[in-house]
Amino acid sequence: MLTVTRQIICTLLVFCFVSGFSQARANQKARDLADFEALLTLPLEELAALKVTVSSLEPESIVETPAIISRYEARKMASLGLRTLQDMLAFIPGITVQDHLFGQPFVSMRGIYEGFNQKVLFLLDDTPYFMPSHSDVPILGIPIEAIDHIEVIRGPGAVYYGTNATAGVIKVVTRKDRENSAVVRAGENRYVNGGAYLDSGARSWGRLNAALELQRDDGYRATYPAFNDGNASFAQGDIDKKRETSSALMNYRYKDFKAQAHVFETLYTGIAEPRQVQNFNELTYKGYLLGLRNDWKGERTSLSLYTDYNNFYPRFEIDNFFSDNGPGSVVFNNGSRGGFRFPDNGRKNYRWRSGLAAGYRPRKPVRLLLGLEHERRSSEDYEVFDGHSGGATGSVYESFNLSESSLYGEVDFRPGAQWRFLLGGRYTDNSITGSDAVPRLSAIYQVDDRQSLKLLYSVGFNAPSFTQLKADIPPFVTGNTNLKPEKVASLDLAYTYARGDLLFVANIWKMHADDFIMNEVVNGIKSFFNAETFSREGVELDLQYTPGPRTKLYSNLAYYRGGDTYSVRDTSRIFSPRWTFNLGAYRHFARRSTAGFSLRHIGARASAKSLWLVNLDYQYRWERLQLFATVENLLDEEILHPNMAELSERLVPGGQERNAKVGARYLF
Amino acid sequence: MRIKMPGIRHCIIHIVIPVILLSFPVLSQADGSDRVPKIKAAYVHQFSHFVSWPDEAAETARDRKHLILCIFGDDRVTHYLERLAGHGHGAFSIEISHPASPSQLRHCELLYITPSQEGELQKVLVAVADLPVLTISDMPGFIDRGGMIGFVVRGDRVRLEINLPAAQRVRLHISAKLIEVSLRVITVHAREAAR
Numbered sequence: 001m002l003t004v005t006r007q008i009i010c011t012l013l014v015f016c017f018v019s020g021f022s023q024a025r026a027n028q029k030a031r032d033l034a035d036f037e038a039l040l041t042l043p044l045e046e047l048a049a050l051k052v053t054v055s056s057l058e059p060e061s062i063v064e065t066p067a068i069i070s071r072y073e074a075r076k077m078a079s080l081g082l083r084t085l086q087d088m089l090a091f092i093p094g095i096t097v098q099d100h101l102f103g104q105p106f107v108s109m110r111g112i113y114e115g116f117n118q119k120v121l122f123l124l125d126d127t128p129y130f131m132p133s134h135s136d137v138p139i140l141g142i143p144i145e146a147i148d149h150i151e152v153i154r155g156p157g158a159v160y161y162g163t164n165a166t167a168g169v170i171k172v173v174t175r176k177d178r179e180n181s182a183v184v185r186a187g188e189n190r191y192v193n194g195g196a197y198l199d200s201g202a203r204s205w206g207r208l209n210a211a212l213e214l215q216r217d218d219g220y221r222a223t224y225p226a227f228n229d230g231n232a233s234f235a236q237g238d239i240d241k242k243r244e245t246s247s248a249l250m251n252y253r254y255k256d257f258k259a260q261a262h263v264f265e266t267l268y269t270g271i272a273e274p275r276q277v278q279n280f281n282e283l284t285y286k287g288y289l290l291g292l293r294n295d296w297k298g299e300r301t302s303l304s305l306y307t308d309y310n311n312f313y314p315r316f317e318i319d320n321f322f323s324d325n326g327p328g329s330v331v332f333n334n335g336s337r338g339g340f341r342f343p344d345n346g347r348k349n350y351r352w353r354s355g356l357a358a359g360y361r362p363r364k365p366v367r368l369l370l371g372l373e374h375e376r377r378s379s380e381d382y383e384v385f386d387g388h389s390g391g392a393t394g395s396v397y398e399s400f401n402l403s404e405s406s407l408y409g410e411v412d413f414r415p416g417a418q419w420r421f422l423l424g425g426r427y428t429d430n431s432i433t434g435s436d437a438v439p440r441l442s443a444i445y446q447v448d449d450r451q452s453l454k455l456l457y458s459v460g461f462n463a464p465s466f467t468q469l470k471a472d473i474p475p476f477v478t479g480n481t482n483l484k485p486e487k488v489a490s491l492d493l494a495y496t497y498a499r500g501d502l503l504f505v506a507n508i509w510k511m512h513a514d515d516f517i518m519n520e521v522v523n524g525i526k527s528f529f530n531a532e533t534f535s536r537e538g539v540e541l542d543l544q545y546t547p548g549p550r551t552k553l554y555s556n557l558a559y560y561r562g563g564d565t566y567s568v569r570d571t572s573r574i575f576s577p578r579w580t581f582n583l584g585a586y587r588h589f590a591r592r593s594t595a596g597f598s599l600r601h602i603g604a605r606a607s608a609k610s611l612w613l614v615n616l617d618y619q620y621r622w623e624r625l626q627l628f629a630t631v632e633n634l635l636d637e638e639i640l641h642p643n644m645a646e647l648s649e650r651l652v653p654g655g656q657e658r659n660a661k662v663g664a665r666y667l668f
Numbered sequence: 669m670r671i672k673m674p675g676i677r678h679c680i681i682h683i684v685i686p687v688i689l690l691s692f693p694v695l696s697q698a699d700g701s702d703r704v705p706k707i708k709a710a711y712v713h714q715f716s717h718f719v720s721w722p723d724e725a726a727e728t729a730r731d732r733k734h735l736i737l738c739i740f741g742d743d744r745v746t747h748y749l750e751r752l753a754g755h756g757h758g759a760f761s762i763e764i765s766h767p768a769s770p771s772q773l774r775h776c777e778l779l780y781i782t783p784s785q786e787g788e789l790q791k792v793l794v795a796v797a798d799l800p801v802l803t804i805s806d807m808p809g810f811i812d813r814g815g816m817i818g819f820v821v822r823g824d825r826v827r828l829e830i831n832l833p834a835a836q837r838v839r840l841h842i843s844a845k846l847i848e849v850s851l852r853v854i855t856v857h858a859r860e861a862a863r
Contacts, residue, residue, distance in 0.1 A: 035703070036706045036751060039703075039706055039707060039710040040710055040713050040752075040755065044714050044717075044846065047710055047711060047714065048827070048828075050826070073786070073787045074787075075787050076787070148787060176741075178741075178742075178768045179788070180768075202742055202766065207742065299703060449822075498808075499809060501809070546813070624769075667769060
């Protein structure tokens with residue numbers, strides 16, 4: 001009875017809400033037009049003297065933004081020889097991107113990563129995009145022609161974005177421009193990549209753009225060095241490491257309404273259970289995203305409403321796979337093929353998020369933000385299957401779902417032209433892990449139009465993934481249903497200098513982790529636990545300089561004080577480099593040419609030597625045609641990373657030797 | 669302590685999703701109460717009064733009886749710029765054009781570039797480098813990157829920044845009155861200043 005009453009009340013609220021806006025609509029439009037016509041009649045001096053209330057959605061300059069943000073444009077990164085999303089991300093201070101033993105790439109920020117749960121939140125425009133079962137993200141699944149730029153927030157972003165934003169937030173912002181383009185690329189090992197971007201332009205019915213990408217590749221020959229971890233020995237061997245993708249993205253906008261649809265399928269190859277080199281695996285990720293959003297903005301108020309549905313699941317196929325005949329009776333089947341899968345095409349592996357965010361500015365120096373969000377995550381039975389018979393032979397975990405509701409708010413107070421204070425928090429109630437609250441505090445002192453000092457404190461949280469909670473593959477992996485969400489508190493002190501041709505950001509950070517979710521392997525069995533409290537500290541510098549219209553220079557550096565050292569409490573820090581350094585520049589010359597380079601340095605960690613990765617890029621433009629060539633890994637480094645995802649010193653190949661790719665891009 | 673919130677969950681699910689689906693044509697219309705984009709568009713209208721084009725460009729505009737305002741990109745300002753079509757003064761009225769790429773900018777007298785086109789800025793400026801086209805934008809640091817008139821919000825006012833050498837190089841004359849109400853004016857080429 002109570003539920004029926006609630007639904008009636010909610011339905012009435014909906015009608016009141018919509019009919020209220022309907023009535024306001026006609027009046028608002030007429031007032032709006034009259035106001036604009038009146039402005040056109042004002043003398044110049046009066047126009048210049050008009051006072052305005054700056055809306056909360058007005059873009060903020062990097063000087064006054066309460067976060068440590070790096071922003072890199074995809075086309076400029078291409079001029080540095082960084083033509084994939086993975087390479088672009090790897091160029092950002094404090095970030096390393098490397099391959100898992102299974103083949104898929106993962107992002108580590110400020111040395112934070114766990115193999116069964118990404119701790120960096122991935123956003124496609126404003127929508128979180130990750131796999132409910134393993135929390136992996138579609139790094140290879142976004143059409144590269146669709147990407148306008150990437151923004152990375154270093155440090156927790158939980159107040160706005162919720163779970164997974166413990167280490168930081170990666171936001172891929174898609175293109176909205178009108179320049180249609182088509183591109184093809186080719187390289188060694190029968191690498192072929194093609195993509196396109198098309199935009200309808202503004203029409204009476206709205207605006208539509210679409211992008212797609214297709215990549216096929218025979219794979220490069222990768223050597224896995226021999227390794228002995230004390231329990232098992234792994235022989236040296238080679239496999240062909242492939243990366244293939246098919247993806248499509250569509251954006252529709254009508255005034256303040258936005259709809260987005262994305263679909264992708266990617267294939268990675270590597271080695272999986274029981275991790276010998278003859279256990280060659282093909283790991284397929286499939287997913288789609290449907291999102292609707294409406295942002296209404298008034299002079300003092302703003303309202304955003306959104307809902308997004310994201311289906312995303314993996315399928316492993318492994319050579320010489322063991323068969324699981326119940327606890328304690330694993331049998332290795334030489335010559336067999338099997339793996340892990342979700343039945344019914346992963347239909348029940350989804351995340352469905354809906355929410356609203358309301359902004360209100362009661363008087364000039366104060367802005368209030370209040371948001372509500374609800375998310376449901378679901379996973380189908382995760383099966384072990386026999387590749388020959390096609391039948392299921394066991395279960396990793398049974399179908400599972402959880403729901404998470406959040407309430408968040410923030411007060412933004414600007415007592416004068418120079419100071420800005422923000423106080424916010426997010427309360428989350430998770431049906432499995434319980435309820436919790438995280439705060440965010442920021443103080444910004446704007447020295448002048450170009451310089452600021454920021455003191456930022458925020459706490460991020462990360463709910464355990466389904467695999468961490470429920471996995472049961474005896475005697476290899478066991479989940480832990482008692483896991484608590486981890487919390488990472490971060491304090492940043494940053495100096496920012498920004499003018500038209502120069503951006504410089506320097507920040508010192510200290511991080512404090514509670515209940516950090518880690519894995520450990522004891523007697524060959526992997527299990528998950530909440531680690532003891534530990535802290536980390538570091539420094540990041542980021543410089544972008546445009547000395548003239550033809551040249552652009554990028555440079556950044558990250559230092560992590562505990563990197564590459566052993567710690568009993570913080571067992572993952574040995575796998576993080578103490579230093580990363582990136583340098584890149586490009587120059588337009590001889591009217592039609594552009595040449596650029598990038599240098600990425602990753603310091604030594606665990607068993608891996610330091611890396612110096614250099615790419616060169618040359619572009620030639622003729623009318624609407626661009627021809628380009630890229631040399632990747634010019635120094636021919638042997639790219640080996642420690643197996644950070646599994647906290648093992650076993651070395652994992654993570655990139656091709658020196659190679660070249662050529663391509664053409666046509667604009668129309 | 670764990671607090672159950674079934675009521676909140678139900679309300680979120682039952683309110684948000686229907687409201688999104690039902691309200692988008694409604695809410696999409698109610699976007700006009702923010703004055704900042706309107707004021708920027710009104711300034712652009714004033715530029716047609718306070719900027720003079722070189723003789724040959726002015727003659728071409730007189731022949732066709734309108735100034736062409738090119739809009740490169742799409743944002744809240746462009747929504748109001750489109751309403752300037754038909755407005756004007758004296759011999760000119762304003763006509764709106766939506767060039768699709770930097771190669772289609774030759775016919776413009778005024779060019780507004782949205783911040784979403786920042787990645788294309790250098791190409792756009794190179795495409796109109798030798799043409800009498802008044803470039804306008806509200807992207808940060810626009811005039812420092814070679815643009816002519818930039819909008820900035822300072823305090824509680826929408827202000828102008830003007831790059832005089834960039835305009836003078838293509839023989840555009842910006843009136844003293846416009847310069848007078850500006851927040852910042854670049855008056856010397858960066859290279860000359862460095863000497």
